[in-house]
Amino acid sequence: xxxxxxxxxxxxxxxxxxxxxxxxxxxxxxxxxxxxxxxxxxxxxxxxxxxxxxxxxxxxxxxxxxxxxxxxxxxxxxxxxxxxxxxxxxxxxxxxxxxxxxxxxxxxxxxxxxxxxxxxxxxxxxxxxxxxxxxxxxxxxxxxxxxxxxx
Amino acid sequence: xxxxxxxxxxxxxxxxxxxxxxxxxxxxxxxxxxxxxxxxxxxxxxxxxxxxxxxxxxxxxxxxxxxxxxxxxxxxxxxxxxxxxxxxxxxxxxxxxxxxxxxxxxxxxxxxxxxxxxxxxxxxxxxxxxxxxxxxxxxxxxxxxxxxxxx
Numbered sequence: 539x540x541x542x543x544x545x546x547x548x549x550x551x552x553x554x555x556x557x558x559x560x561x562x563x564x565x566x567x568x569x570x571x572x573x574x575x576x577x578x579x580x581x582x583x584x585x586x587x588x589x590x591x592x593x594x595x596x597x598x599x600x601x602x603x604x605x606x607x608x609x610x611x612x613x614x615x616x617x618x619x620x621x622x623x624x625x626x627x628x629x630x631x632x633x634x635x636x637x638x639x640x641x642x643x644x645x646x647x648x649x650x651x652x653x654x655x656x657x658x659x660x661x662x663x664x665x666x667x668x669x670x671x672x673x674x675x676x677x678x679x680x681x682x683x684x685x686x687x688x689x
Numbered sequence: 690x691x692x693x694x695x696x697x698x699x700x701x702x703x704x705x706x707x708x709x710x711x712x713x714x715x716x717x718x719x720x721x722x723x724x725x726x727x728x729x730x731x732x733x734x735x736x737x738x739x740x741x742x743x744x745x746x747x748x749x750x751x752x753x754x755x756x757x758x759x760x761x762x763x764x765x766x767x768x769x770x771x772x773x774x775x776x777x778x779x780x781x782x783x784x785x786x787x788x789x790x791x792x793x794x795x796x797x798x799x800x801x802x803x804x805x806x807x808x809x810x811x812x813x814x815x816x817x818x819x820x821x822x823x824x825x826x827x828x829x830x831x832x833x834x835x836x837x838x839x840x
Binding site: 558562573586609611617644651654656667675680681686 | 706737796
């Protein structure tokens with residue numbers, strides 16, 4: 539299959555958010571996405587997020603979305619927030635191309651480390667990452683607090 | 690005990706990194722910190738990190754270090770990277786003051802959500818977070834890949 543990996547433009551942000559919605563359904567939290575398209579536009583305009591998309595037949599069929607953070611242990615770090623390929627286009631190498639584009643851009647931007655999260659039951663994703671030499675750590679739990687009720 | 694919570698200045702960065710080293714020892718990874726003081730200075734100067742410190746008798750005895758990220762599900766998010774109070778100063782309310790300063794600043798900066806990680810065996814930290822209404826999620830694993838060998 540011919541697919542093109544490229545940096546997302548502002549015009550792609552709606553399609554990117556649609557893929558995030560699909561991913562949330564896959565992750566069994568269909569109601570979880572409350573971030574608006576405007577939130578995406580603001581973050582994109584401020585360089586707070588970077589996105590590569592995969593395009594085939596004029597359609598966005600996959601994406602990686604990531605941002606710069608700082609590891610107090612290692613220094614400049616890139617965090618992979620979302621990574622998704624539409625179901626009909628899996629097992630064709632699109633995910634590998636997107637993930638490589640993410641790694642290359644992270645290195646080009648001076649990062650020493652990349653990090654992300656994966657659900658413990660998502661064995662095919664875990665295998666994908668392990669095949670690329672990633673470490674999978676199981677001893678950390680996530681804390682989460684919403685601010686609308688605070689203060 | 691009299692302690693003062695304030696925004697860290699550039700002159701505090703060495704003390705902040707020393708606390709990160711103490712925290713890494715507590716988390717049983719004493720060799721893990723390779724980020725240099727210069728890395729901290731760069732991140733601080735570029736507003737890539739925000740830090741509140743607790744001071745007592747002219748000494749930095751605790752800190753929270755955090756940065757802005759983007760949740761594709763929720764929007765503008767603050768990530769708590771490190772949170773530490775020196776052992777001799779625990780159980781005195783310093784941690785609560787630091788954590789509140791972190792939440793307040795996160796809300797002031799327009800975030801809807803805060804996130805962080807905690808080790809599964811660190812029960813006192815987990816209780817501290819739960820007492821503040823935080824959700825603790827156990828179903829996510831961390832993926833990690835270093836870039837020095839890539840490309």
